[in-house]
Amino acid sequence: MQCENCKENSATIHLTEIVNGQRSEKHLCQDCAEKEGITTKSQVSLNELLNSLLATQEQKSEANPDEYAQLKCPHCGITLEQFRQQAVLGCPHDYEVFSKVLGPLITKAHNGNATHSGKVPAGIEETVKSQSKILKLEKQLKEAVAKEDYETAAKLRDEIKQLQ
Amino acid sequence: MKLTDISSHITGWFDGSGPLSDIVISSRVRLARNLEGFNFLSRCDETGKLEILAKIKDVILSLDSLTERFYIDISKSEAIEKSFLVERHLISRGLASNKGPRGVVVADNELFGAMINEEDHLRLQVLKSGLNLRSCWEKINAIDDLIEAKLRYAFDANYGYLTACPTNVGTGIRVSVMLHLPGLKITEQLNKFFNATREMNLAVRGLFGEGTEAVGDFYQISNQITLGISETDIIEKFTDLIIPEIVEYEKLARDEMLLKEPNVFDDKISRALAVLKSAKLISSHEALFLLSNLRMGINMGRIDNISIKTVNELFLLTQPAHLQLNHGRKLDAEQRDTLRAETLRAHLN
Numbered sequence: 426m427q428c429e430n431c432k433e434n435s436a437t438i439h440l441t442e443i444v445n446g447q448r449s450e451k452h453l454c455q456d457c458a459e460k461e462g463i464t465t466k467s468q469v470s471l472n473e474l475l476n477s478l479l480a481t482q483e484q485k486s487e488a489n490p491d492e493y494a495q496l497k498c499p500h501c502g503i504t505l506e507q508f509r510q511q512a513v514l515g516c517p518h519d520y521e522v523f524s525k526v527l528g529p530l531i532t533k534a535h536n537g538n539a540t541h542s543g544k545v546p547a548g549i550e551e552t553v554k555s556q557s558k559i560l561k562l563e564k565q566l567k568e569a570v571a572k573e574d575y576e577t578a579a580k581l582r583d584e585i586k587q588l589q
Numbered sequence: 590m591k592l593t594d595i596s597s598h599i600t601g602w603f604d605g606s607g608p609l610s611d612i613v614i615s616s617r618v619r620l621a622r623n624l625e626g627f628n629f630l631s632r633c634d635e636t637g638k639l640e641i642l643a644k645i646k647d648v649i650l651s652l653d654s655l656t657e658r659f660y661i662d663i664s665k666s667e668a669i670e671k672s673f674l675v676e677r678h679l680i681s682r683g684l685a686s687n688k689g690p691r692g693v694v695v696a697d698n699e700l701f702g703a704m705i706n707e708e709d710h711l712r713l714q715v716l717k718s719g720l721n722l723r724s725c726w727e728k729i730n731a732i733d734d735l736i737e738a739k740l741r742y743a744f745d746a747n748y749g750y751l752t753a754c755p756t757n758v759g760t761g762i763r764v765s766v767m768l769h770l771p772g773l774k775i776t777e778q779l780n781k782f783f784n785a786t787r788e789m790n791l792a793v794r795g796l797f798g799e800g801t802e803a804v805g806d807f808y809q810i811s812n813q814i815t816l817g818i819s820e821t822d823i824i825e826k827f828t829d830l831i832i833p834e835i836v837e838y839e840k841l842a843r844d845e846m847l848l849k850e851p852n853v854f855d856d857k858i859s860r861a862l863a864v865l866k867s868a869k870l871i872s873s874h875e876a877l878f879l880l881s882n883l884r885m886g887i888n889m890g891r892i893d894n895i896s897i898k899t900v901n902e903l904f905l906l907t908q909p910a911h912l913q914l915n916h917g918r919k920l921d922a923e924q925r926d927t928l929r930a931e932t933l934r935a936h937l938n
Binding site: 426437438439500501502503511512513514515516517520521527530531534535536537538539540541542543544545546547548549553554556557560564 | 623625627628629630631632708730733734737738741742743744745746747748749750751753754755756758759760762777780781784790814815816817818819820821822
């Protein structure tokens, strides 16, 4: 299929738009799509994404090299540089030890999400369970406020208070 | 349990049953888990790995809700056996090529698998034929509960299940659906499909063949985000939204081809069948390509004396490690091509 705009390259971007129930299709090549301000995500794995994010993080910290370079997990001995190279962590404590660097990266890699939502082990301590529940309720509270659903928000706030 | 006991027949997730099974080959749910009190594997010595392996293996082998459980020690397996297990999706390429103490527990007619000491201490998987993610989740969730009652997982209130790679942290869930999409391929609409999946943060890869190459038009689509979305939310989205939409597009593409040029369509399928029925030498690549066309032809009612189950079976039986294991020895490429053609003729004539 040819690009609709330049009629030269083959179309690799296919857009379907539905406006007021009217459906329209657009077939463009990469260049023309970019000219029209249409951006597409390329197929990068999260691993690659994480690696590239870590690389930029490192450049940023060059101004203040000591801050991250010295970071080493006291439990497993892994350094941030070693993590960058192998893309896997050394032990569960690393999430805490490297939280300053790792936290923003995890959020980016998971489409803006920063806290767990889902299964919690049944046998875990009550404190962890309620902590996890509070985080979940806080997320719902934010959503309710954003939607201006203040009745739900008030209920959630009370529930959080009780757990705290 | 010997591998040759299972190598001559089809695995449970490929038997052609289940919802939307003309296009959806199978559903899989995988959970990544690590034990509390141990380092992740990159920082774990041999003794630690042995201890993790023993703990997890004993617990899973003792679960009576799993039928016909058996354990395979991958550190002692031959190269052909490892390739065979990869071809049947019982282990990953990673577990095959890792070093050190590691293994897999298989149960329930290969619908359950637990890789121990892969990237994480434990990778559980449940497979089902057709679009069956909900029941995969129910089953794996129940098994996970039983394991968790005996072993403590590394878990954090904020980050959820802690995994070696932060890309799996949170639920540790990977939901995958295997799709057969020859219609989208022939009508050159695969790009649309890829673009859409990318926008939704889903990963797509070919099922057979290395890397992204999808010989035989089989694609595996999976979630990439594991933090901040619950297991059931992901499964509902796949089951109610994403997969039915792709299936609809594939059906439209097939119907359109048949409507526009029925002769061209039938010719493609008849030629595929003719070659598969009579070739004396056939490469893995050619066999997959032709079997894919044949499978679509059967789905579309253009061929009626061959079952989908037979074709599915042939996709597996003609894989290199399957051929060699069933033949009882290592074969070079030409010997494999001869044996592959023989296998096809025997099943299709």
